[in-house]
Amino acid sequence: xxxxxxxxxxxxxxxxxxxxxxxxxxxxxxxxxxxxxxxxxxxxxxxxxxxxxxxxxxxxxxxxxxxxxxxxxxxxxxxxxxxxxxxxxxxxxxxxxxxxxxxxxxxxxxxxxxxxxxxxxxxxxxxxxxxxxxxxxxxxxxxxxxx
Numbered sequence: 001x002x003x004x005x006x007x008x009x010x011x012x013x014x015x016x017x018x019x020x021x022x023x024x025x026x027x028x029x030x031x032x033x034x035x036x037x038x039x040x041x042x043x044x045x046x047x048x049x050x051x052x053x054x055x056x057x058x059x060x061x062x063x064x065x066x067x068x069x070x071x072x073x074x075x076x077x078x079x080x081x082x083x084x085x086x087x088x089x090x091x092x093x094x095x096x097x098x099x100x101x102x103x104x105x106x107x108x109x110x111x112x113x114x115x116x117x118x119x120x121x122x123x124x125x126x127x128x129x130x131x132x133x134x135x136x137x138x139x140x141x142x143x144x145x146x147x
Contacts (some may be wrong), residue, residue, distance in 0.1 A: 038092070039117065041108050048107030052132065054139045062140025065133055069125060070141075078144040089120040098146040109138045 052058050067076075073093060075081040080093030104112075113134045116124030125134060 038120070039108075039112060041111050045111035046105055046108045048110060050106050050110070050135045050138060052135050052139065054142075058136050058139050059143055061133075062136035062138070065129070065137050066140050069128065070137065078141065086120055092120060095141050095144045096146050101142075101145045106135075106138050106142065109141055110134055113137055 066074075066078075071082055072084045073080075073082045073086075074095055075085065078095035080090040080095070085093055112122060113129075114124065114126045114131070116122045129137075
């Protein structure tokens, strides 16, 4: 009887482990994420498209908001050299690097603005801006990329 109980317990543990592994894998496949220099961006975030048509007016509105909300860290030209910038993370804060354009889609930039992160510090602006305002900042930031 004791041997039967031990076999039953072993089989139960194996089945539970298998169910857990299958569940974790299914969840990972259902919600893939992309990495962007320390950021974990959901695939849905990276793929999100701006609802705005980018015009000179939209870019100008984005520049105005960038100046008010972002410049103190990212600097006036987006080089990561604002007065409140973290010198240890200046390279990551530089928004002008052309090579980053491919991994920083409009949706990725919006996600970063909207959600922020704690380390390195990037404040979330979801409570300070409307989504439309955040998208205007995205439009402006994308103009900062070196050509």
